[in-house]
Amino acid sequence: MRKNNLIVCVVPRAKENYRPNQLYFKRTVRRVVEKLEGLVDGTDYTIRKINTKTTHRARAVFGGDGDMPYPGITVNTCDI
DSSP states (O other): OOOOOEEEEESSSSSOOOOOOHHHHHHHHHHHHHHHHTEEEEETTEESSSSSOOOHHHTTTTOOOOEEEEEHHHHEEEOO
């Protein structure tokens, strides 16, 4: 049985204003995928369209805007 190529995706936390380390992570994932056979670069397959709060920063009042995470939030807040 032959396996299909695996798509590697990165789910963005925000719509915009990414910090340099967040962009570096995405670039690093992209470079690794390019070097490994059988993987497809899907790092741009998921686009955040609605901001959401982040649980670890919400406790410090820097959680962002939008809803707190819940099951299915990615489908409701991203274009996939």
